[in-house]
Amino acid sequence: MLTKRLIACLDVQNGRTVKGTNFVNLRDAGDPVALAARYALEGIDELVLLDITATVEKRRTLIELVRNVAREVNIPFTVGGGIGAVADVEALLLSGADKVSLNSSVLREPGLIDELAQRFGSQAIVVAVDARQTNEAAASPADEAWEVFTHGGRRPAGREAIAWCREAAERGAGEILLTSMSHDGTRDGYALGLTSAVSAAVGVPVIASGGAGAAPHFRDVLQPGVADAALAASVFHFGDLSVAGLKNYLLAEGVTMRPVG
Amino acid sequence: MNIAVIDYQGGNVQSVLFALERLGMNATLTSDPDVIRGADRVLFPGEGEASSAMRALRAAGLDKVLPTLTQPFLGICLGMQLLGRHSQEGPAGGTELLGMLPFDVVRFTPPDAAHKVPHMGWNNLHDLQTPLFAGLGSAGELNPQSDSNQAPVAPSLLPTAADYVYFVHSYYAPVGDYTIAQASYPAEVPFSAGVRYRNFYGVQFHVEKSGPVGEQILKNFLTADLA
Structure with a gap:
């Protein structure tokens, strides 16, 4: 049976991971290649490398990093963060990334999704959507209003979130990486209502992101009809949850998972 | 051992080369028919869309070369699908494939x-x-030289980590x-996760x-007797 997926997200800047980690027995937790290999060994299903470098050197260091991760790691990974040019997408895929995630560039130019999907195949194109709830006092999930934001949730993109996800999938995105900026960092659980609504609106897999703090949060977001995959960063990096422990918990809770070997 | 990885602009070949490298093997990335014919093993990766892949294969003349190969050959993902007769993928009615195995991709x-x-x-x-x-296989049992009469794994046996592989595809070859x-x-x-005719093998999942x-x-694939 097709399993639900657990995805660890590594934030990198100038070729180094930026969020701290306290992995024991890992000599250099700032080395994204070592960290990625460690997660793969522990049984994570996929990885996302999110590059937040904002220098002219970005392109070169990112391609080098992708090559090094692809050389070491035997599971799929996605690379994202400020990627827009077709030539950059091509270079990253040719360097060994399985998928490239796009965010602000496709909001500025939605036709880029069509172009990239035709050229590289939908399976390689992930559209990342950062959504924020604009009416926190909504009476029920059906009344929630979600808008797309850019620049770390500071700048409204002028798009309603569910409609934008649907458009991205129709244009050829092979997967939607949906982050709730309203839940990110809270550790109170994922945005279940928003994620279900997006999942029902698109025919492609949906990765939920933002809000993971404890094992039951993963169980809830990986129920049928909610998310196909759950992404987290700090709960894994800081060792609050081990991949194996979380997978065993989810299997016991009836979530289909690739067991840890 | 001489390993050829077929290069026809068919997507992410780098991951296949790295996977071989992790096994301590060096491979030649090539579209040269003579190099391909001379290899001990041939890997045929593929990603993307069927009709453009077939166009690239024909442009390189490889559509004529591949069916004549005699060494163990492994198509991966789209590279497996292309071994079939026809795919629903592609403009107006789909795409004619290499026709080396008798399946239609849907x-x-x-x-x-x-x-x-x-x-x-x-x-x-x-x-x-x-x-x-x-x-591979549940309970860690080996699957030796089995034939098509082999009993399927008992359904009561839950899959273990040793059963899982990574797939990304919208089209598939039915079971035959x-x-x-x-x-x-x-x-x-x-559906078919693996196919074979003579020396031609294919896997739908990303083995790499x-x-x-x-x-x-x-x-x-590199060591077993697959003839």
Whole structure:
């Protein structure tokens, strides 16, 4: 049976991971290649490398990093963060990334999704959507209003979130990486209502992101009809949850998972 | 050992080269028919869309070369699908494929909104045959030189980590006499996860991205007697 997926997200800047980690027995937790290999060994299903470098050197260091991760790691990974040019997408895929995630560039130019999907195949194109709830006092999930934001949730993109996800999938995105900026960092659980609504609106897999703090949060977001995959960063990096422990918990809770070997 | 990885602008070949490198093997990335013919093993990766892949193969003259090869040959993902007769993928009526194996590639038709296309992620293999899959399977049992009469793994036996491989595809080859491994999507609908005709093998999943299970299969391909 097709399993639900657990995805660890590594934030990198100038070729180094930026969020701290306290992995024991890992000599250099700032080395994204070592960290990625460690997660793969522990049984994570996929990885996302999110590059937040904002220098002219970005392109070169990112391609080098992708090559090094692809050389070491035997599971799929996605690379994202400020990627827009077709030539950059091509270079990253040719360097060994399985998928490239796009965010602000496709909001500025939605036709880029069509172009990239035709050229590289939908399976390689992930559209990342950062959504924020604009009416926190909504009476029920059906009344929630979600808008797309850019620049770390500071700048409204002028798009309603569910409609934008649907458009991205129709244009050829092979997967939607949906982050709730309203839940990110809270550790109170994922945005279940928003994620279900997006999942029902698109025919492609949906990765939920933002809000993971404890094992039951993963169980809830990986129920049928909610998310196909759950992404987290700090709960894994800081060792609050081990991949194996979380997978065993989810299997016991009836979530289909690739067991840890 | 001489390993050729076929280069026809068919997508992410780098991952296949790295996977071989992790096994300590160097491969030649090539579209040269003589180099391909002279190799001990041939890997045929593929990603993207069927009609453009076929166009690239024809442009390189490889559509005539591949069917004449006699050494163990492994198509991966789209590289497996291209071994068939016809695919629904492609403009106006689909795409004529290489016709080396007797299957037609069709699109997944999900029964409900919970089943997404592409079929993306880790799924378990079952009904494994041939030494390509030796050392895999539930309960860690070996699958030795088996034939098509081999009993399927008992359904009561839950899949273990050793059964799971990584898939990303929207089209599939149905199960037939050529099938040497199955996976199911939705849960009750099996499709061909592996195929074989003579020396031509194909796997639908990404053997190069399937963790230790993928590495075992790749190792089997390089070392087992697959004639």
